[in-house]
Amino acid sequence: MLKSELASHFNHALFIPELKATNKEAVLKELLNLFVQEKYIRNPAIVLEMLHQRETLGSTGIGKGVAIPHGRTVAASDVLIAFAKSSAGIEFGAIDNKPVHLFFMVIAPPNDEGNVYLQILGSLMPIFNNPENCKRLMAVESFEEFIGIISGE
Amino acid sequence: MAMNDLERLVSLQDLDLMIQEADEVAKLGFAMTGYAELQKAREELAMQIRKPLLSRYERLRAKLKRAIVPVKNDICLGCFLRQPTSLAARGREDEQIFTCENCGRMLYWLD
Numbered sequence: 161m162l163k164s165e166l167a168s169h170f171n172h173a174l175f176i177p178e179l180k181a182t183n184k185e186a187v188l189k190e191l192l193n194l195f196v197q198e199k200y201i202r203n204p205a206i207v208l209e210m211l212h213q214r215e216t217l218g219s220t221g222i223g224k225g226v227a228i229p230h231g232r233t234v235a236a237s238d239v240l241i242a243f244a245k246s247s248a249g250i251e252f253g254a255i256d257n258k259p260v261h262l263f264f265m266v267i268a269p270p271n272d273e274g275n276v277y278l279q280i281l282g283s284l285m286p287i288f289n290n291p292e293n294c295k296r297l298m299a300v301e302s303f304e305e306f307i308g309i310i311s312g313e
Numbered sequence: 314m315a316m317n318d319l320e321r322l323v324s325l326q327d328l329d330l331m332i333q334e335a336d337e338v339a340k341l342g343f344a345m346t347g348y349a350e351l352q353k354a355r356e357e358l359a360m361q362i363r364k365p366l367l368s369r370y371e372r373l374r375a376k377l378k379r380a381i382v383p384v385k386n387d388i389c390l391g392c393f394l395r396q397p398t399s400l401a402a403r404g405r406e407d408e409q410i411f412t413c414e415n416c417g418r419m420l421y422w423l424d
């Protein structure tokens with residue numbers, strides 16, 4: 161997936177420049193709440209259950225201060241990504257045991273045209289191999305600025 | 314959370330898709346340490362679903378890959394057929410499980 165295409169899946173309504181949450185459970189809920197507010201999801205409890213199960217499978221805290229909670233659910237009709245940042249950092253059980261600052265929540269329906277969901281997960285991962293990107297994302301304040309980094313500008 | 318039959322089926326399929334795609338997601342670089350634990354959670358959830366309903370789910374899954382699909386704007390997102398208005402009103406309110414007349418999948422109303 162091209163960076164510009166990845167960028168097109170983000171939405172300014174699903175963007176939190178500074179999280180209120182201070183623990184793992186609260187982060188998942190705060191992010192999910194965005195999807196509810198924007199009417200993408202009606203039943204957050206079902207989606208939260210799925211995200212808990214996903215963490216059972218393995219932490220989505222991939223290290224370097226990044227977590228990508230994700231999954232497919234019957235309770236969603238479109239592939240959606242939310243972004244949130246915590247300057248203080250949150251204990252998320254990440255694979256490197258370090259606190260997480262950058263959160264990307266990817267929710268997808270049971271099936272999607274062209275398997276966009278896996279392509280999105282695949283194209284997010286390499287972004288964090290570049291420490292410069294992580295540093296810039298940590299300082300991000302506006303959605304426009306954020307999209308610039310994701311697009312590789 | 315206290316779930317009804319429909320919600321249990323939704324959760325079961327969410328789990329089944331997760332298990333099914335675990336290898337592909339692992340290849341992208343995600344750590345998968347709890348595969349056995351997730352299998353166990355799947356079996357425990359399946360035990361809470363009435364036998365005939367579970368069999369129906371398993372049969373549909375074997376035949377159509379997705380046994381239960383979202384309905385949005387009255388469209389079945391399994392086969393994209395519009396559902397009759399009478400069914401749509403009941404599908405939203407009732408605890409009963411409805412199926413798409415066209416593809417036979419069980420329906421979960423999103424709106």
Ligand SMILES: [Zn+2]
Nearest residue numbers: 389392413416
């Ligand atoms: Zn159908």
